[in-house]
Amino acid sequence: MKRRTFLLGTGATVTAAVVGAPVAIAQPKPDELVWADGLPGSLDPHALSDVPMQGYLINVYDTLYVNRDNPPKLEPWLASGHTISDDGLIVMFKLREGIKFHDGSPLTAEDVVWSFHRLLNMKKGAASAFLAVLNPDNVTAPDPTTVVFKLKRPYAPFVSATPLVAIVNRRVIEPNIKDNDWGQAWLASNSAGSGSYILDPSTYQPVQQIDMKRNPDHFMGWGHNKSPIEIVRRRDILETTTRVNALIKGDVDCTDSYLPPDQVERVLASKGATVSKDQSMRVMVLRMNNRKPPFDNLNFRRALSHAFNYRGFIDDVLKGYAVRNAGPIPVNLWGSPQDLPPYAFNLEAAKEFLAKAKAEGAPVDREIEIHIQQHLAQTTQAAQILQQALRKIGVNLRIVPNLWPQLVSSTAKVETTPDMWVHWVSSYFIDPENWIGQMYDSQFHGTWKASSWYKNDKVDSLLREARGLDDQSKRQALYEEASRIVVSDAADIWIYNAIELRGLSNRLHGFRFTPIGSGADFRVMSLTS
Amino acid sequence: MIRFVLQRLLLAIPALFGLLVLTFIMLRVLPNDPSAALAGENATPAQIAAVRNAYGFDEPLWKQFIIYVEQVGRGDFGNSIISNRPVVSDIAWRLPATIELTFVALLFAACVGIPLGTLAAVWHNSLFDHVMRIVTVAGLAVASFWFAIMLQMTFSMELDWLPLRGRFPVGLSPPLQITGLYLLDSLLTLRFDLFGQAFAHILMPALTLSLGGLASIARFTRAGVLETMQKDFVHYAEAAGYARRRIIWVYVLRNSVVGATTQIGLLFGALISSAVAVESIFDWPGVGSYAVSAILTSDYKAVLAVTLVVGLIYSIVNIAIDVVHAWLDPRVAENL
Numbered sequence: 005m006k007r008r009t010f011l012l013g014t015g016a017t018v019t020a021a022v023v024g025a026p027v028a029i030a031q032p033k034p035d036e037l038v039w040a041d042g043l044p045g046s047l048d049p050h051a052l053s054d055v056p057m058q059g060y061l062i063n064v065y066d067t068l069y070v071n072r073d074n075p076p077k078l079e080p081w082l083a084s085g086h087t088i089s090d091d092g093l094i095v096m097f098k099l100r101e102g103i104k105f106h107d108g109s110p111l112t113a114e115d116v117v118w119s120f121h122r123l124l125n126m127k128k129g130a131a132s133a134f135l136a137v138l139n140p141d142n143v144t145a146p147d148p149t150t151v152v153f154k155l156k157r158p159y160a161p162f163v164s165a166t167p168l169v170a171i172v173n174r175r176v177i178e179p180n181i182k183d184n185d186w187g188q189a190w191l192a193s194n195s196a197g198s199g200s201y202i203l204d205p206s207t208y209q210p211v212q213q214i215d216m217k218r219n220p221d222h223f224m225g226w227g228h229n230k231s232p233i234e235i236v237r238r239r240d241i242l243e244t245t246t247r248v249n250a251l252i253k254g255d256v257d258c259t260d261s262y263l264p265p266d267q268v269e270r271v272l273a274s275k276g277a278t279v280s281k282d283q284s285m286r287v288m289v290l291r292m293n294n295r296k297p298p299f300d301n302l303n304f305r306r307a308l309s310h311a312f313n314y315r316g317f318i319d320d321v322l323k324g325y326a327v328r329n330a331g332p333i334p335v336n337l338w339g340s341p342q343d344l345p346p347y348a349f350n351l352e353a354a355k356e357f358l359a360k361a362k363a364e365g366a367p368v369d370r371e372i373e374i375h376i377q378q379h380l381a382q383t384t385q386a387a388q389i390l391q392q393a394l395r396k397i398g399v400n401l402r403i404v405p406n407l408w409p410q411l412v413s414s415t416a417k418v419e420t421t422p423d424m425w426v427h428w429v430s431s432y433f434i435d436p437e438n439w440i441g442q443m444y445d446s447q448f449h450g451t452w453k454a455s456s457w458y459k460n461d462k463v464d465s466l467l468r469e470a471r472g473l474d475d476q477s478k479r480q481a482l483y484e485e486a487s488r489i490v491v492s493d494a495a496d497i498w499i500y501n502a503i504e505l506r507g508l509s510n511r512l513h514g515f516r517f518t519p520i521g522s523g524a525d526f527r528v529m530s531l532t533s
Numbered sequence: 534m535i536r537f538v539l540q541r542l543l544l545a546i547p548a549l550f551g552l553l554v555l556t557f558i559m560l561r562v563l564p565n566d567p568s569a570a571l572a573g574e575n576a577t578p579a580q581i582a583a584v585r586n587a588y589g590f591d592e593p594l595w596k597q598f599i600i601y602v603e604q605v606g607r608g609d610f611g612n613s614i615i616s617n618r619p620v621v622s623d624i625a626w627r628l629p630a631t632i633e634l635t636f637v638a639l640l641f642a643a644c645v646g647i648p649l650g651t652l653a654a655v656w657h658n659s660l661f662d663h664v665m666r667i668v669t670v671a672g673l674a675v676a677s678f679w680f681a682i683m684l685q686m687t688f689s690m691e692l693d694w695l696p697l698r699g700r701f702p703v704g705l706s707p708p709l710q711i712t713g714l715y716l717l718d719s720l721l722t723l724r725f726d727l728f729g730q731a732f733a734h735i736l737m738p739a740l741t742l743s744l745g746g747l748a749s750i751a752r753f754t755r756a757g758v759l760e761t762m763q764k765d766f767v768h769y770a771e772a773a774g775y776a777r778r779r780i781i782w783v784y785v786l787r788n789s790v791v792g793a794t795t796q797i798g799l800l801f802g803a804l805i806s807s808a809v810a811v812e813s814i815f816d817w818p819g820v821g822s823y824a825v826s827a828i829l830t831s832d833y834k835a836v837l838a839v840t841l842v843v844g845l846i847y848s849i850v851n852i853a854i855d856v857v858h859a860w861l862d863p864r865v866a867e868n869l
Contacts, residue, residue, distance in 0.1 A: 033704055036703075036704055038703055045613075045615035045616050045826075045830060045832075046615060046616045046617050046618075048617065051571075051617065052571075052615075127572070127580055127583055127584065128571055128572060128584065131580075132572060132575045132576040132577070132580055133575065135577075135580060136577075188617055189612070189617055189618070192616055192617035192618055193616075193618055209623075209626060209627075209818065210613070210615075210616040210618060210623055211616070211823075211826045212818050212822075213818075235704075237703055237704060239703065239816075241698065241816045242813045242816065242822055242825065242826075243813050243814050243816070245682060245814075246685070246697065246698050246814055246815070246816055249685060249686075249689070249690055249697055249698075250697055250698055250816075252690070253689065253690060253693075253697055255696075255697055255698065255703070256703075379829060407828075407829060407831065408829070408830075409567045409569065409830060409831035410831065412569040413567075413568065413569040413581075415569075416569065416578050416581065442575050448575060448577070450577060450578040451575045451576060451577060451578075452569065452575075453575050
């Protein structure tokens with residue numbers, strides 16, 4: 005065949021294919037939900053514990069208790085209830101009967117024990133919520149429906165933290181264990197759950213796509229939902245603009261829940277989608293390293309607390325989609341004092357505190373650094389707003405781009421912890437312990453949550469007492485008192501409690517927001533054509 | 534020729550090793566430790582140290598490097614620290630997507646850039662030439678993310694002619710995998726319907742990616758054609774009465790595109806790098822978006838593997854370009 009003939013033939017074939025092929029733009033299928041939100045890095049629910057993992061865990065796995073609605077209520081799920089001994093050391097859960105894993109095998113107390121053993125031995129993800137109070141050997145199953153936890157010391161948030169722990173099917177995992185890895189390599193791409201949806205491992209691609217189908221045999225049944233969604237296709241679209249365009253066009257049924265305000269306006273102006281606005285439990289905080297001069301000076305920290313334009317940030321940058329939060333506990337959670345006045349933006353007051361700090365010998369003239377998370381625009385915006393105000397009172401603030409893994413590593417020591425850094429404290433479990441308890445009790449120094457290196461004996465004592473009590477009203481009083489002290493000490497700069505903004509297609513119904521998992525609970529949702 | 538190709542392949546080995554050393558140093562000497570993030574919420578320093586120990590991050594760097602080089606020598610790039618899956622399998626799924634996108638972009642850039650450059654040279658200092666100059670400068674200057682969003686807003690959001698994102702419709706099975714290149718696989722399996730879908734999905738990302746390359750190739754071709762047109766053999770061909778069209782498009786062009794082909798080789802590497810942004814905007818499941826996720830999570834084994842694989846492809850493409858060079862210019866072949 006001559007070259008010219010070959011080229012002509014190839015060209016003709018391609019042209020015929022392009023012109024002749026029906027290039028119809030794909031339309032969403034009526035019983036398939038396309039959920040475009042962040043995906044977990046791995047599918048092993050014991051290896052990771054972050055917001056995307058929660059969105060996966062609550063659908064493919066079941067837990068002893070679950071959080072429902074907003075503000076969230078802790079409800080028995082696999083467990084029918086629990087009891088706590090008078091000394092607070094023995095927590096006993098009673099399981100429901102007739103629960104089955106996806107492979108049809110029964111879920112018993114032995115599976116709960118094995119799941120906790122796996123978590124505590126792997127020492128990753130949610131393990132850190134339990135390692136301080138629980139030895140693996142102290143989780144036992146006296147009978148198929150009873151699980152007993154013997155704690156090292158009373159720990160009131162224990163039950164609140166159980167929604168972090170997926171109960172896994174040991175019979176599926178054990179044959180896939182290699183080199184004593186607890187089946188981590190296998191479970192990273194497969195599932196071993198009993199949840200409302202079943203993973204399709206054949207189409208899974210890390211941080212790209214997860215497909216799931218409905219589990220018709222889920223132990224809770226489907227009576228609550230007349231038209232449940234049969235297929236869920238989770239996709240991660242990196243670019244916000246593309247994600248929003250895809251929603252407006254009808255390619256996907258949701259966006260992530262952190263839409264920028266300008267994109268909120270675009271979605272609201274569209275015909276086929278809307279925005280769910282839900283006050284969450286996610287506090288934005290500018291951390292201050294309380295042990296590094298000049299941050300070891302109370303007046304300097306108060307000066308900085310008065311130098312942030314809170315209203316400007318919330319009203320102008322966030323277009324009002326946030327709620328001012330005076331202290332470390334979200335304002336919509338018990339333990340947050342409702343009458344606690346927040347710091348106000350007041351440069352005159354800031355100047356006065358700065359002068360006092362200088363008079364006390366604080367090195368207020370040195371350049372200070374604030375580390376931002378460079379892929380999260382809001383952290384940069386917050387730092388720039390502070391930088392602008394500080395310049396007016398003569399404080400030089402340098403903005404340093406950084407990434408989450410490096411930042412959390414750096415907080416292991418006082419010397420390596422930045423002067424300041426910006427992050428959010430999300431709701432991993434719903435208890436003030438998740439915020440003030442782990443942020444300001446000095447026993448947690450060296451963890452990223454306690455990276456202010458704040459130390460106040462009175463606060464330590466209040467938080468430790470609250471942790472050991474079972475009575476919520478008594479705990480509330482202790483957390484409120486601790487909050488007042490921490491705020492008075494200006495340990496950090498607390499800015500707002502988030503309003504989560506998630507774009508949703510109009511064909512999606514039943515979306516129920518809960519801070520844990522950000523409302524990605526597919527078993528309550530349905531689709532209309 | 535075979536000896537030449539083997540020589541070039543052997544030369545690529547130290548270059549790739551150098552790339553490995555540099556990337557390893559950049560990733561591991563700079564503060565870059567995923568242990569704390571892996572250890573989970575509120576992990577204590579002791580718990581973080583346990584994770585660091587489990588992954589071998591507490592070993593001396595030289596030891597970590599030797600272990601890694603041994604692994605790579607066996608073709609084992611290790612497991613992703615975050616996904617706990619073999620990095621090779623993650624990349625193998627994504628690499629064809631990036632290669633397909635880059636190849637189509639390059640093909641488009643060459644098929645449009647070379648004729649445009651030639652015409653600009655033939656009609657130099659004409660209105661067409663001036664317009665071309667402006668267009669090529671704009672092509673080099675325009676930000677790819679802006680151009681991508683403009684394309685999306687026009688052809689997908691407004692006109693609804695093309696799909697907005699992705700490589701294939703969600704829920705539709707891609708063609709039977711032979712090469713992993715959807716366009717080629719759908720043709721090989723005679724699934725023209727799937728070819729149409731794959732083609733529609735690749736059009737906008739490939740066009741965006743090709744923009745800078747197209748401008749560059751057009752400028753190189755123009756310069757090459759202008760220079761060649763002054764050569765004696767062209768005057769001889771004109772005097773001998775050859776048709777001007779034949780002189781330009783056969784003799785002049787063949788002698789002029791040597792520079793442009795070198796440029797194409799260099800462009801391939803540049804386009805793979807640029808693919809990071811294009812893949813993000815068009816949600817194209819290639820190694821670029823994988824690299825972004827890996828960098829954000831300090832998944833250094835994934836980053837190293839991507840860097841090495843891209844380096845390897847770059848080396849192979851450049852060897853291929855040398856071979857094409859020899860084909861276009863027999864004088865080069867004689868020296869091989």
